[in-house]
Amino acid sequence: MDNALVARLSHGAALDEADRTRLRALSSDPALVPGRTELARQGDRPQHVHVVLDGVACRTRLTSEGRRAILGLVLPGDVCGLHAFVLRRMDHAISTLSACRVLRVPAAAIGEVMAASPRVARALWWSTLVDESVSREWLVGAGQRRADQRMAHLFCELHARLRVVGRADGTSFALPLTQEELGEALGLSTVHAHRARQALRGAGLVVARGGTITIPNLAALQGFAGFEPDYLHLDERRLEEVG
Amino acid sequence: MDNALVARLSHGAALDEADRTRLRALSSDPALVPGRTELARQGDRPQHVHVVLDGVACRTRLTSEGRRAILGLVLPGDVCGLHAFVLRRMDHAISTLSACRVLRVPAAAIGEVMAASPRVARALWWSTLVDESVSREWLVGAGQRRADQRMAHLFCELHARLRVVGRADGTSFALPLTQEELGEALGLSTVHAHRARQALRGAGLVVARGGTITIPNLAALQGFAGFEPDYLHLDERRLEEVG
DNA sequence: CGGGATATTGAAGATTTTCAAATCAAGTGG
DNA sequence: CCACTTGATTTGAAAATCTTCAATATCCCG
Numbered sequence: 448m449d450n451a452l453v454a455r456l457s458h459g460a461a462l463d464e465a466d467r468t469r470l471r472a473l474s475s476d477p478a479l480v481p482g483r484t485e486l487a488r489q490g491d492r493p494q495h496v497h498v499v500l501d502g503v504a505c506r507t508r509l510t511s512e513g514r515r516a517i518l519g520l521v522l523p524g525d526v527c528g529l530h531a532f533v534l535r536r537m538d539h540a541i542s543t544l545s546a547c548r549v550l551r552v553p554a555a556a557i558g559e560v561m562a563a564s565p566r567v568a569r570a571l572w573w574s575t576l577v578d579e580s581v582s583r584e585w586l587v588g589a590g591q592r593r594a595d596q597r598m599a600h601l602f603c604e605l606h607a608r609l610r611v612v613g614r615a616d617g618t619s620f621a622l623p624l625t626q627e628e629l630g631e632a633l634g635l636s637t638v639h640a641h642r643a644r645q646a647l648r649g650a651g652l653v654v655a656r657g658g659t660i661t662i663p664n665l666a667a668l669q670g671f672a673g674f675e676p677d678y679l680h681l682d683e684r685r686l687e688e689v690g
Numbered sequence: 691m692d693n694a695l696v697a698r699l700s701h702g703a704a705l706d707e708a709d710r711t712r713l714r715a716l717s718s719d720p721a722l723v724p725g726r727t728e729l730a731r732q733g734d735r736p737q738h739v740h741v742v743l744d745g746v747a748c749r750t751r752l753t754s755e756g757r758r759a760i761l762g763l764v765l766p767g768d769v770c771g772l773h774a775f776v777l778r779r780m781d782h783a784i785s786t787l788s789a790c791r792v793l794r795v796p797a798a799a800i801g802e803v804m805a806a807s808p809r810v811a812r813a814l815w816w817s818t819l820v821d822e823s824v825s826r827e828w829l830v831g832a833g834q835r836r837a838d839q840r841m842a843h844l845f846c847e848l849h850a851r852l853r854v855v856g857r858a859d860g861t862s863f864a865l866p867l868t869q870e871e872l873g874e875a876l877g878l879s880t881v882h883a884h885r886a887r888q889a890l891r892g893a894g895l896v897v898a899r900g901g902t903i904t905i906p907n908l909a910a911l912q913g914f915a916g917f918e919p920d921y922l923h924l925d926e927r928r929l930e931e932v933g
Numbered sequence: 934c935g936g937g938a939t940a941t942t943g944a945a946g947a948t949t950t951t952c953a954a955a956t957c958a959a960g961t962g963g
Numbered sequence: 964c965c966a967c968t969t970g971a972t973t974t975g976a977a978a979a980t981c982t983t984c985a986a987t988a989t990c991c992c993g
Contacts, residue, residue: 490920508830511916516830530822533815538823538921572776579773579822580781586825587751587759589832590877594981625939634833636982641941673754677733678781837949868971879950884973 450474451500451612452550455524458611459573459683460566469560469567474500477548482623486541486549487528493537495551497527502547503623505632508539517632519582520544520605524612529557529575545623577680584678589634592673594643597633599672602653602660607676619661647671693717694743694855695793698767701854702816702926703809712803712810717743720791725866729784729792730771736780738794740770745790746866748875751782760875762825763787763848767855772800772818788866820923827921832877835916837886840876842915845896845903850919862904890914 449457453470456462462470477500480486486497486504497504504521518539521527527541532554543549561568581604588597605622609615624632630640647653652668654661662668692700696713699705705713720743723729729740729747740747747764761782764770770784775797786792804811824847831840848865852858867875873883890896895911897904905911 506826508826508921510830510834511918512834514834516833518826518829530819533812534819534823534923535926536923538923539826569776576773576777579825580777582822582825582829583749583751583761583782586761586829586832586877587753589829590759590874591753591755591757593979626941627939631833634829637939638941638983639981642981645941675754677779678751680777680779680781683778836947869973870971880971881951881973882949885949888973 451523451614452498452526454612456567456570456574458681459570459577462566462570466564466567466570469564473498473552473556473560474550477550480543480547480549482543482545482547484543486543487537489537489540491537492535493528493531494554496529496531496554496557497521497541498550498552499523499525499527500548500550502543502545502549504541504543504547504549505628506539507542507631515631516634517628519578519585520632522605522608522612523614525578526571526574529571532557544628573680573683580678580680594633594635594639595646596672597635598629598640598643599647599652599668600674601629601633602647602662603665603669603672603674603676604679605660606662606665607679607681611681618663618665619659621658622655622660623658694766694857695741695769697855699810699813699817701924702813702820705809705813709807709810709813712807716741716795716799716803717793720793723786723790723792725786725788725790727786729786730780732780732783734780735778736771736774737797739772739774739797739800740764740784741793741795742766742768742770743791743793745786745788745792747784747786747790747792748871749782750785750874758874759877760871762821762828763875765848765851765855766857768821769814769817772814775800787871816923816926823921823923837876837878837882838889839915840878841872841883841886842890842895842911843917844872844876845890845905846908846912846915846917846919847922848903849905849908850922850924854924861906861908862902864901865898865903866901 449467450471452474453467456470487493489508499521501523506518506521508516508518510516521541531537561571588600592600606615606620609620614620626641627637629644630637633640635643644655648655651663652671654663692710693714695717696710699713730736732751742764744766749761749764749770751759751761753759764784774780804814831843835843849858849863852863857863869884870880872887873880876883878886887898891898894906895914897906
């Protein structure tokens with residue numbers, strides 16, 4: 448398995464070996480960042496793009512009442528902050544949840560690699576646009592799905608996304624989130640997030656032990672959640688080869 | 691007041707007169723589309739970018755249970771479908787709500803105008819990225835705000851966005867949505883959407899009559915909603931001039 | 934081992950959905 | 964002009980879902 452950035456972007460465009468080498472060159476010297484650390488602050492004018500190579504981070508916004516909403520999870524191979532090239536200021540913050548290995552790539556280096564390879568440029572845009580598609584799906588879930596279905600849907604999504612970067616096998620993946628963070632991500636109170644997860648456990652759809660989620664029957668969980676993976680755009684590369 | 695596209699994009703980058711002329715050239719021959727008509731279907735490979743010049747459209751996704759979620763409202767001056775240049779397939783549909791005047795701009799024409807003017811290119815990207823920021827704010831609201839606050843927040847947002855394109859005065863704007871559509875946008879049942887709006891009316895925060903929303907005291911409504919307009923990025927042009 | 938954070942549980946109360954019925958508004962054809 | 968139809972709004976009431984508060988249990992780190 449290649450590094451997470453290469454693995455992920457390979458799903459966004461048909462990269463050649465030179466492209467992979469360019470991406471690996473960006474991936475030297477990642478920083479080790481502890482959990483619960485802000486990588487970028489809301490209102491910042493970022494000079495860097497962040498790439499998570501290991502661990503879990505998140506996009507967050509604070510409400511006027513001082514509560515925190517988690518707008519999206521940033522998994523290994525995910526790129527954050529590309530949009531700040533255009534939208535000068537961060538309209539949300541990026542924080543680590545667990546300890547992470549993170550690249551801080553200077554804006555100029557991103558510009559160079561995008562100029563050098565239109566395929567990498569496409570893959571990077573693909574990556575941000577998929578993030579947006581995921582965010583839209585979270586919005587659908589927030590409006591239409593019950594707490595337990597929403598939790599199930601999140602687990603299905605994480606499994607699919609982590610699988611692509613080799614961080615999940617057929618049935619399990621690590622999920623280093625507290626119930627509070629899970630609640631912030633799903634728009635639920637901590638207590639109700641707990642109960643929703645427990646309901647999934649009770650129904651035998653999910654086993655949660657020691658920070659690891661196991662899904663004994665993926666099809667059953669997907670059915671319960673109404674999970675349809677199209678929104679993850681995981682097949683974009685194939686489409687490009689065909690079309 | 692210039693046409694809505696020019697008015698809106700002028701907030702995204704410091705356009706010069708040549709840029710405005712380019713945009714006006716795109717704006718000839720808009721189509722008249724009735725309400726409740728699909729402009730682009732989920733799963734499509736779009737060949738066109740849509741620009742709404744008048745009326746209200748929306749982005750929607752269907753859930754596996756067959757319900758419709760409205761993911762965002764498309765107002766005069768808004769551009770849809772730019773992301774399909776990269777993400778071959780539409781991951782959501784675009785439908786009109788009211789009757790609309792709509793431009794269908796061929797992908798090639800967009801490519802040309804972006805190549806001809808980096809300022810227009812930046813303004814177009816700005817426009818899509820602001821849509822995403824708005825979508826994130828809807829996600830915050832869905833998770834954290836009560837129905838009445840969410841409704842109030844939507845009204846504040848629509849007022850701010852419509853003002854920019856000359857479709858709202860200091861206190862009023864047209865809102866041609868049914869309660870059902872309002873509910874789909876806010877993630878509420880039709881009945882509860884109705885009651886939330888009625889609560890705002892009862893509190894004197896909003897007057898709703900004949901498809902028109904009037905806000906007697908904008909500061910009061912904004913306070914009630916916890917509305918902070920940063921996420922609309924309405925000052926990007928100024929930032930660029932300064933920075 | 935101690936202490937702080939996290940998880941778990943119960944119960945009351947708030948919010949929201951659902952269902953069903955009544956009212957209203959606008960257009961259509963007689 | 965009126966009866967009729969259709970779609971939208973409005974209201975009530977019961978049930979489902981979710982939050983809050985408070986207490987207890989468990990885990991993990993130093």
